[in-house]
Amino acid sequence: MDERQRALAAAHRAATGFFAGLDDRPVWPRATLDEMIDVFGGPIPEAGTDAEEVVTALAADADPGLVAIPGGRFFGFVIGGTLPAALAADWLVSAWDQNSGSSTMTTAVVAMERVAGTWVCDLLGLPAEASVGFVTGAQMSNYVCLAVAQNAVLRDAGWDMARRGLRGAPSVRFIVGADRHGAVDRGLRFAGVGADEITVVAADGEGRMLPESLAHALAAAPEGQPTVVCLQAGEVHSGAFDAFADLIPLARGYGAWVHVDGAFGLWAAATPTLEALTAGVGDADSWSTDAHKTLNVPYDCGMAIVRRPQDSIAMFHAGGDYLMHTSLDPWDVTPELSRRGRGVPVWAALRSLGRTGVGELVDRLHRNALRLEAGLREVPGITVVNDVVYTQVMFRLDDDTATCTLGAAILTDGTAALTGALWRGRAVLRCSMSNWATTPEDIDRTVAAIARLSREGASV
Numbered sequence: 001m002d003e004r005q006r007a008l009a010a011a012h013r014a015a016t017g018f019f020a021g022l023d024d025r026p027v028w029p030r031a032t033l034d035e036m037i038d039v040f041g042g043p044i045p046e047a048g049t050d051a052e053e054v055v056t057a058l059a060a061d062a063d064p065g066l067v068a069i070p071g072g073r074f075f076g077f078v079i080g081g082t083l084p085a086a087l088a089a090d091w092l093v094s095a096w097d098q099n100s101g102s103s104t105m106t107t108a109v110v111a112m113e114r115v116a117g118t119w120v121c122d123l124l125g126l127p128a129e130a131s132v133g134f135v136t137g138a139q140m141s142n143y144v145c146l147a148v149a150q151n152a153v154l155r156d157a158g159w160d161m162a163r164r165g166l167r168g169a170p171s172v173r174f175i176v177g178a179d180r181h182g183a184v185d186r187g188l189r190f191a192g193v194g195a196d197e198i199t200v201v202a203a204d205g206e207g208r209m210l211p212e213s214l215a216h217a218l219a220a221a222p223e224g225q226p227t228v229v230c231l232q233a234g235e236v237h238s239g240a241f242d243a244f245a246d247l248i249p250l251a252r253g254y255g256a257w258v259h260v261d262g263a264f265g266l267w268a269a270a271t272p273t274l275e276a277l278t279a280g281v282g283d284a285d286s287w288s289t290d291a292h293k294t295l296n297v298p299y300d301c302g303m304a305i306v307r308r309p310q311d312s313i314a315m316f317h318a319g320g321d322y323l324m325h326t327s328l329d330p331w332d333v334t335p336e337l338s339r340r341g342r343g344v345p346v347w348a349a350l351r352s353l354g355r356t357g358v359g360e361l362v363d364r365l366h367r368n369a370l371r372l373e374a375g376l377r378e379v380p381g382i383t384v385v386n387d388v389v390y391t392q393v394m395f396r397l398d399d400d401t402a403t404c405t406l407g408a409a410i411l412t413d414g415t416a417a418l419t420g421a422l423w424r425g426r427a428v429l430r431c432s433m434s435n436w437a438t439t440p441e442d443i444d445r446t447v448a449a450i451a452r453l454s455r456e457g458a459s460v
């Protein structure tokens with residue numbers, strides 16, 4: 001075998017060993033960052049090392065610092081696992097090493113991405129003609145959509161931002177919900193929008209924007225002011241969905257651009273049992289979502305979806321006069337030029353699941369959330385805080401310090417991983433059911449561990 005084959009074989013051995021041990025290893029890493037820096041650090045070696053040896057050693061050395069995200073009991077943040085077809089396709093993306101910014105060079109990859117984008121729009125009830133830009137995640141797809149939105153509403157107000165920039169431009173109002181994800185503010189900041197230019201609209205107890213508050217905010221703006229309204233499918237803690245069928249027509253009545261951050265929630269549209277949560281969402285102008293969350297492709301993959309492709313091209317076109325420019329090449333609809341073919345694993349995931357399989361996947365995540373909720377409700381002292389409409393479950397103990405202590409004990413115990421947050425001024429622990437590999441037994445093991453640790457904590 002040549003060096004490349006031996007290195008790939010070593011990576012394959014290490015990966016299969018990692019998967020084989022997932023069920024038994026502690027979910028949270030055992031090594032600290034400093035310990036890992038010690039392992040990998042030191043001065044750059046003078047001499048090189050054989051590739052197989054490098055890969056074998058790095059896999060062994062990394063092991064204590066790895067978090068068992070692909071296993072069935074990682075519930076922190078909102079993080080999906082990796083479907084087999086998507087993982088293997090991602091390996092091929094690295095092996096092929098195709099620069100995927102332009103269709104002229106990389107026809108196979110761009111074709112797969114284009115088809116995957118169309119399939120995603122079909123599954124999520126979004127317009128077939130929309131542009132789909134594959135970016136690293138929902139942070140970047142929010143940024144992309146908001147930059148496109150700002151450019152488009154300014155153009156409609158007679159201001160060509162590509163020529164004249166933002167200084168001196170008409171002021172644009174950005175209206176967001178009180179419980180938006182921080183990625184929206186950050187995306188706006190990347191687009192040159194300051195915090196003072198953002199109008200925050202009140203939300204209900206689950207984090208849904210209040211229609212009467214949106215109506216009030218829209219009515220308060222000077223007539224004709226360019227406006228962008230950001231809605232949300234899936235609040236990161238509660239999983240709640242904005243009432244799109246009420247809010248979008250309201251915003252439309254004021255000529256606003258409507259953007260939806262649906263990092264993980266848009267996927268509710270892929271199953272008849274949950275699609276009511278997203279009713280009306282297809283009437284927006286742009287949507288941001290992730291494939292590395294609910295669809296379970298490997299990191300990293302987000303999608304920026306824009307109803308009228310010419311709006312994306314007007315913001316991001318890579319060359320020529322954009323008015324004449326009608327290409328949907330990846331580099332014309334996102335900020336990147338050179339990049340990996342991160343849409344290929346999306347195509348592979350969708351091809352392996354089919355429409356039915358995607359629906360069943362989302363249903364399973366929801367059922368897991370309901371099972372966890374039911375289990376937690378049986379544990380003395382635990383209160384489930386949210387209405388479990390989708391994949392998110394939030395709970396707490398009566399006392400905030402005890403909740404935080406329990407959260408730390410869960411990570412140390414290693415049976416499962418979940419992460420803490422502050423919700424309505426109280427400490428909570430939040431669990432996100434985002435991994436295709438999670439089984440009902442994983443949920444039961446997690447509930448049993450939480451019950452045991454909370455009993456032990458109570459008796460200390």
Ligand SMILES: Cc1ncc(COP(=O)(O)O)c(C=O)c1O
Pocket residue numbers: 077078136137138139140181183234235236261262263264290302
């Ligand atoms: C609603 C929402 N928007 C945006 C993001 C950011 O996504 P990413 O980490 O993929 O950039 C998240 C992450 O959990 C999210 O839940």
